[in-house]
Amino acid sequence: MEETATTSRAPTRREWLTYGSATVGGLLAGCTGGSEPENETTDPEAGPTDETDERTTPAEDSHSATLAPAGEVTLESTPEDIFTMLGHHADMVLALGRSDDMNAVFAPGYHEGLYRKLVHHFDGVSVDWDGLYDSWQPKKEKLYDLDSDVHIADPAKVATADGWDDSDVRDVAETVAPWFGNTLSGTHRTPPEGWRDQYEYYTLWEIFGSVAQLLDERDRYEALSSVHESMVQTIEENLPPEDERPTAALVLFSTSEDDTGWGYKLNHPGYYAAHTRPMGVTDTLAKAFGAGYGESGRNMPFDYELLLEADPDVLLVLGAMTEYFDLDQIRANLENHEVASELTAVTEGNVYAQGARRQGPILNLFQLEMTAKQLYPEQFGEWPGYENGDPYPEIPEEEQLFDRDRVGEIVGEGA
Incomplete structure (x- = not known):
């Protein structure tokens, strides 16, 4: 045509x-x-x-x-x-x-x-x-x-x-x-x-x-933006001193079974990093990749050897909350691999599920909360863990970083 x-x-x-x-x-x-x-x-x-x-x-x-x-x-x-x-x-x-x-x-x-x-x-x-x-x-x-x-x-x-x-x-x-x-x-x-x-x-x-x-739908936007701004302020005001913060890496594996994937910048100004940038952690992949890391916004391929060179305290795994990846299988591969098993994040049990990099406002709210808990459990409460196939885990109301009822009301009924 x-x-x-x-x-x-x-x-x-x-x-x-x-x-x-x-x-x-x-x-x-x-x-x-x-x-x-x-x-x-x-x-x-x-x-x-x-x-x-x-x-x-x-x-x-x-x-x-x-x-x-x-x-x-x-x-x-x-x-x-x-x-x-x-x-x-x-x-x-x-x-x-x-x-x-x-x-x-x-x-x-x-x-x-x-x-x-x-x-x-x-x-x-x-x-x-x-x-x-x-x-x-x-x-x-x-x-x-x-x-x-x-x-x-x-x-x-x-x-x-x-x-x-x-x-x-x-x-x-x-x-x-x-x-x-x-x-x-x-x-x-x-x-x-x-x-x-x-x-x-x-x-x-x-x-x-x-x-x-x-x-x-400007009213809905204003209401959700207020929830977002309040949560980001809470996170930033309660971060520990820089020398007490963990290092981290944000990755997407090719499949649940592969030992290769792509690394993404944690502190980039783009919206891919809208949930990690406020956390103020050191991105260990930046040093491992060296010059050109994420240049022109491109993701960078890695293998277990490079991931060990980066050796983050916490490994954040994109896609692990979707039906297309199996977090248990990813963890098992890391634990049973000669090289990956030496990762600090693996030995200390700090391999966590994330959602997706192309996030809109709803996913951003949840990913801000989960990432804060995964990186700083003492400040924001422990992350309860994600079970394959289950919804986003239940978190006690007093430990939630945003009000589910309020957001549900905005989305479902309007501001």
Whole structure:
């Protein structure tokens, strides 16, 4: 299916959608040598000119939000069919009470299994993503079939998918629905050619705030942000002195049986490290990998020999709370391996389960709590441990770092 796009097309079928001055359409026109529409203002404070047609004049009940690289998007009604791609964006939609409106997510079974273990603790909140379109790598024709009202996905990331280029991204934005998402802030990875001038990096909660604005759920965002800020403040105020903190490493194994995997920065500014950065620990992989560790946001492969060179006091294992990994098997492999069995984290029993690196607000809250307990049991209470297949473990109310009832109320009923 071949599609063409121009800068002077007829009104699209989605007349409730209007674009601001820094949108995907305009940006891609600049990237591909096109010119800006004559009637489009470049002053963010200026209103529409007399020549601006009805499609670019927001209605009184419309709501706008801005997020690079898509720019400003204005919707004249709340979207009912929401396309998501990667897990952090799906988490945001879930947190805003709009999970039932999703029609796509990457690896639906993987993400459903993980999030069911979390929302188990929220009365009246459930996750049912079985049967949703597996959206990475997305097929352009499928996006036309889904006919979504908005695509909560990073257009710069989509442009790198197999079978996609910048003109395809622009065409979908103009003829189906706008893009609105940011993925490369996860590790501050260098954007692809054609997107670098307009790309910006944000924190996880800044991205979430913009998504909430677009979905007209700002109150939910503000309420959840307050919970998050309070917990981070509690953690940072109660950290022990630096010389009393453990060292740590954050890893993802290839499989439960393999002795290879990838290491991730604990203190990186990207949202992959939004749950570990506040802990203030020394990342031992940084010294073991040396120069180039995580350069341009890329993960780094390791084997047991390199992991022993790093020798962290605590080993945090990504993916171990999903159905795709077996934490007991990972621990057994470490304990029975000639090299890995010498790891301090293994000999002291400090190999712990984590969730996922692409975290949204809900996973971030739980991962902040679990990581604080895994690293600093004396300050924040002991981590009760995770059993394969079970939900996120029960923690006595007085030892919880955030209020489950309050978060469940926000997600399920609104702020």
